[in-house]
Amino acid sequence: MSPFTGSAARTAHWEHLRVDLTAGVATVTLARPDKLNALTFGAYADLRDLLAELSRERSVRALVLAGEGRGFCSGGDVDEIIGATLSMDTAQLLDFNRMTGQVVRAVRECPFPVIAAVHGVAAGAGAVLALAADFRVADPTARFAFLFTRVGLSGGDMGAAYLLPRVVGLGHATRLLMLGEPVRAPEAERIGLISELTDEGRADEAAQTLARRLSEGPALAYAQTKALLTAELDMPLAASVELDASTQALLMNGEDYAEFHRSFKGKRPPKWQGR
Numbered sequence: 001m002s003p004f005t006g007s008a009a010r011t012a013h014w015e016h017l018r019v020d021l022t023a024g025v026a027t028v029t030l031a032r033p034d035k036l037n038a039l040t041f042g043a044y045a046d047l048r049d050l051l052a053e054l055s056r057e058r059s060v061r062a063l064v065l066a067g068e069g070r071g072f073c074s075g076g077d078v079d080e081i082i083g084a085t086l087s088m089d090t091a092q093l094l095d096f097n098r099m100t101g102q103v104v105r106a107v108r109e110c111p112f113p114v115i116a117a118v119h120g121v122a123a124g125a126g127a128v129l130a131l132a133a134d135f136r137v138a139d140p141t142a143r144f145a146f147l148f149t150r151v152g153l154s155g156g157d158m159g160a161a162y163l164l165p166r167v168v169g170l171g172h173a174t175r176l177l178m179l180g181e182p183v184r185a186p187e188a189e190r191i192g193l194i195s196e197l198t199d200e201g202r203a204d205e206a207a208q209t210l211a212r213r214l215s216e217g218p219a220l221a222y223a224q225t226k227a228l229l230t231a232e233l234d235m236p237l238a239a240s241v242e243l244d245a246s247t248q249a250l251l252m253n254g255e256d257y258a259e260f261h262r263s264f265k266g267k268r269p270p271k272w273q274g275r
Contacts, residue, residue: 005056014050016043018068024061024215025208026054033069038077039125041084044099047129051106061215061274063110064207065133066117067126075124075147082151097157100125104159107132108230111223113214117207118142118194123182128158131167134226135195135210138185139203144193145182155180166233168192218256219274 018029028050030037054060067073076082085093107114107129116122116133123145130136130144146164148157155161155177164173168191176183188194198206214222224247232240251257255275263270 010057011049011053014046016040016046017050019050021060023212024059025211026060026063027208027211028063028065030065030067030073033067035077036071036074036121037067037069037126038074038080040077040080041096041099044103047103048099048106051103051110054112055106055110058111060112061217061219062112062211063114064117064204064211065107065114065129066204066207067119071120071126072116072118072122072142073126073129074121075126100158104128104132104163109227111226112219113211113222113226115207115211115214117203118144119201119203121145123147125158128160128163131160131163131193132158135207136193137196137198137203137207137210138188138194139198139200140185141200142185142188142194142203143182144176144188145180146176147180149178150180216272218270218272220254220256221251224251 018031020027020029028047030039030043032038032043054063081096085096088096113135114133115135115137116130118130118136118138119141121143122130123143124147127144127146146155146157146160148155148160160177161173164177167173168176172191175181183191183193185194185197189197196206196210228243228247232243235243255273256270259270259273
């Protein structure tokens with residue numbers, strides 16, 4: 001994401017999200033607890049635009065995506081999205097579905113790690129948002145459900161058919177996307193869908209701890225690692241190792257690489273600059 005901006009000022013208020021920026025960590029909270037944080041058209045658009053803004057600013061070192069109340073996110077709002085889409089024509093439906101995909105791309109392509117803090121339900125689009133994150137920190141109440149076939153739609157929504165097999169393997173992904181059955185925390189951890197399983201009620205705290213650790217680390221190295229993980233999913237080995245070589249050559253010219261050497265020789269922790 002280019003850091004160059006046009007005339008538009010930074011957004012001062014996000015109507016559909018609660019956003020906190022502290023010491024390089026952005027905490028983005030889905031805040032419709034009465035609706036289990038069900039997503040609306042505005043929430044999707046705010047997530048898309050917020051991630052673009054934060055990516056340009058380069059002040060964020062890590063982002064935590066959380067849900068307020070009893071669960072992480074129950075997916076698209078039945079009335080405000082599913083009901084509304086029934087009256088849309090094909091062009092409008094394509095615009096909507098492209099927007100949801102843009103949110104997932106923004107999560108995958110932003111230059112900082114994204115941590116989903118999951119408790120309770122992560123269903124439908126909520127499950128895909130968690131899936132798109134770099135880390136999924138969850139407590140024992142977490143349950144993931146890719147419900148798209150249960151409403152008569154393809155299980156391959158918002159990039160789920162691309163991302164899920166790469167996280168849990170084709171066999172598990174086929175079962176989860178075809179049947180739409182919930183996966184509770186113990187099984188989710190077993191198949192690799194959860195990065196870290198916490199004690200009950202501790203997912204948000206653990207996600208913040210991980211975010212702070214990441215925010216204090218070599219941000220450019222993390223950004224390039226994330227970019228390579230995404231870019232190389234479909235590359236042949238020869239192209240991957242060439243891209244790795246080019247990336248490392250650039251980073252070896254960076255300040256953080258030299259700082260590591262200075263800190264090692266000086267027997268002190270490195271002071272990462274993110275460049």
